[in-house]
Amino acid sequence: MRMGAALLLAFVLSAPPLNAVSGAAAAGDRLAVVSQDGGSVSVIDPHSNSVVARAQIGKGAAAIAASSDGRRLYVTYPDGGAIDVVDAETAVLVRSLPFKGEPFGIAAAPGSLYVSDWANDRVTRLDAASGAQTGAAAVGKSPAHIALSADGHRLYVADRESGDVAVIDADRMRKIASIPTGEAPFALALSPDGRRLYVANVRSGDLAVIDTARSELVARVAVGAMPYGVAATPDGAYVLVTNQHQGALSVVDAKSLALVGAIAVGRYPEGVLAGPSGLAYVANWFSGDVSVVDLARRREIFRIKVGEGPRSFALLPDFPARR
Amino acid sequence: MRSMAVFHAASFVAGLVALTTLAQAHGPTPQKIDEAVDIKADPKAVWAIAGDFAGVSKWDSELKASEGSNEKRVITFKNGEQLEEEIDEYKPDGMTYSYRMINPNLKAAPVSSYSATLVVTPGAGGGSHVEWYGRFYRGDTGNEPPDDLSDEAGREAMTRLFKSGLDGLKAKAEGHS
Numbered sequence: 001m002r003m004g005a006a007l008l009l010a011f012v013l014s015a016p017p018l019n020a021v022s023g024a025a026a027a028g029d030r031l032a033v034v035s036q037d038g039g040s041v042s043v044i045d046p047h048s049n050s051v052v053a054r055a056q057i058g059k060g061a062a063a064i065a066a067s068s069d070g071r072r073l074y075v076t077y078p079d080g081g082a083i084d085v086v087d088a089e090t091a092v093l094v095r096s097l098p099f100k101g102e103p104f105g106i107a108a109a110p111g112s113l114y115v116s117d118w119a120n121d122r123v124t125r126l127d128a129a130s131g132a133q134t135g136a137a138a139v140g141k142s143p144a145h146i147a148l149s150a151d152g153h154r155l156y157v158a159d160r161e162s163g164d165v166a167v168i169d170a171d172r173m174r175k176i177a178s179i180p181t182g183e184a185p186f187a188l189a190l191s192p193d194g195r196r197l198y199v200a201n202v203r204s205g206d207l208a209v210i211d212t213a214r215s216e217l218v219a220r221v222a223v224g225a226m227p228y229g230v231a232a233t234p235d236g237a238y239v240l241v242t243n244q245h246q247g248a249l250s251v252v253d254a255k256s257l258a259l260v261g262a263i264a265v266g267r268y269p270e271g272v273l274a275g276p277s278g279l280a281y282v283a284n285w286f287s288g289d290v291s292v293v294d295l296a297r298r299r300e301i302f303r304i305k306v307g308e309g310p311r312s313f314a315l316l317p318d319f320p321a322r323r
Numbered sequence: 324m325r326s327m328a329v330f331h332a333a334s335f336v337a338g339l340v341a342l343t344t345l346a347q348a349h350g351p352t353p354q355k356i357d358e359a360v361d362i363k364a365d366p367k368a369v370w371a372i373a374g375d376f377a378g379v380s381k382w383d384s385e386l387k388a389s390e391g392s393n394e395k396r397v398i399t400f401k402n403g404e405q406l407e408e409e410i411d412e413y414k415p416d417g418m419t420y421s422y423r424m425i426n427p428n429l430k431a432a433p434v435s436s437y438s439a440t441l442v443v444t445p446g447a448g449g450g451s452h453v454e455w456y457g458r459f460y461r462g463d464t465g466n467e468p469p470d471d472l473s474d475e476a477g478r479e480a481m482t483r484l485f486k487s488g489l490d491g492l493k494a495k496a497e498g499h500s
Contacts, residue, residue, distance in 0.1 A: 036352055036353075037352065037355075059352075060352055062352075079352065079466055102466070205411075224412075225411035225412060225421065225423075226411065226423075226438065244438065244458070245411045245412055245421040245423075245438060245440070246412060246421075267440075267456070268458055285353065285458070286355060286357075286456065286458065309352075309353070309355075
C-alpha cells in the first residue's frame, strides 16, 4: 500500500495543471464527458477540440454533473453505489461519496447534489461536500436522468419504467406533479427560459414537450428510434435529440416543433451538449468518441477520441482562476 | 504545494480502494457486440441474402427457424426457445437495417434487452464487408447477477449468434453451402 501511495504521489505531482496545457488565450467554457467502459472523465477544450485533461476513475461511471463554479465534477456509479468527486482542473479524484442504492441521474446546485436512485424509485438531495443526505422524495419507477431549474426550485425526473416525469419541489423535496410523457422517458432538458421541458422517450421514439408552468404535456414529436439524449440550444431555437439506431442527431425546431434535420454522427450516440457558438457535442457510446457538430451547416465537423463507452456530458463554466 | 499534493494522493488512494470494490460488482452497464466479416461476393448478392430479415435462420446456424417480414421476425434457437425482433429502420439503399428485441426470453438468450444493426458495404476487390453490431444489457440487471445471466454470459451468447451468422452468410454468398 505504501508503495502504491508513492506511485500515486508521483502521478499527481507529474500531472500538469490544466491552464498550462491550454494556454491563456483558450480561456472559456469546457465540457466534460464520462466514459462508462473506459472508467474515465475527459475534459474537452472546445477551442482546440482536444482532450486537455483526463481522470482515470473506475469502470461503470454513468452520469456526470459540474458544480456551478466549474471546479468540481460529480460522477455516478449505479452499480457501485457511489458518487465520485473529481477536480475539474487537475482531473484528480478528490473523494468518493458513498450512496445507498443505484445512483444514476445527477444535478448540482450550490452546496447540494440531486441524485436519482434507479433501484429504489426516489430522488435524493445530498450535501455536496460530505455526501450526507439532506432530503429524499419518492418518484416513479426506475428514475433515470434529472434536470434542475435555473432558480433551483424545481427538479424534473424521467421515470423510465412508469413513463412519466416527476416534478419535485426541490426546497421541500416533495413530488408535486407527475406528467405522463410516453414510453420509457430517459433523458430530459429544459429550454433556456425554463418554460419548456423536453423529454426523450426511448421506446416510443419521440420527444415529449412539457409546459413547465402548467405541468402539462403539450406535444409529442416523432424523432426516430431510441432517442437517448436531449439538449436545447443556448438561444432556445432548437432541440437536439440523439437517435441510437440511426447514429444521428435529430434537430427539432423549438417553435414549430417540426423535425428539421438529422445529422449523421457516430454509432449509438447518447449524451448531447449544445455548446456556445453554434456547435453541439455528441457522445458516441459505441464508437468511443465525441462528434463535434456544426448546427448551421448541419454536419459533423470533427471527432474527438475519448475513453470507451462515453455516455453523458457536463458543461464546465469558465472561472477566473483558469485564465 | 507539496502538502496539497500529498492530500490529493491520500484521497486518491482512498478513492481507488473504494473503486476496486466497485469494479468487481459488474453493474448494469450496456455491453457492446461488434462482429464483421469479409466476403468474396458482390455487395448486392450479399444483401440479397442478408436483407431478408425474416430469413436469418437460413444462414445463422444458431437458429433453427425464423419467420416474419422485413418489419418483424420471430427467431427460434436450437433449443426451441424464441425471441421476437422488430425493425426500427430498414434501408435497402444503404444495405442496412437496425432492429431490437421486443420481450426478453432468458432461455433463448441471457440478455434483458438488445438492439443491433447489420450493414453491408463494398469491400476489397469487388467483395463485401459485413458488420453486425449492437448493444445489450445482461439477463439480470441487479447488482449480483448469477453467472449464467452476467455480462460475460450475455456477451458470449450474442457473440456466438452474430459470429455464426456472419460465417454462414459468407459460406452462402461464396457458394460453399
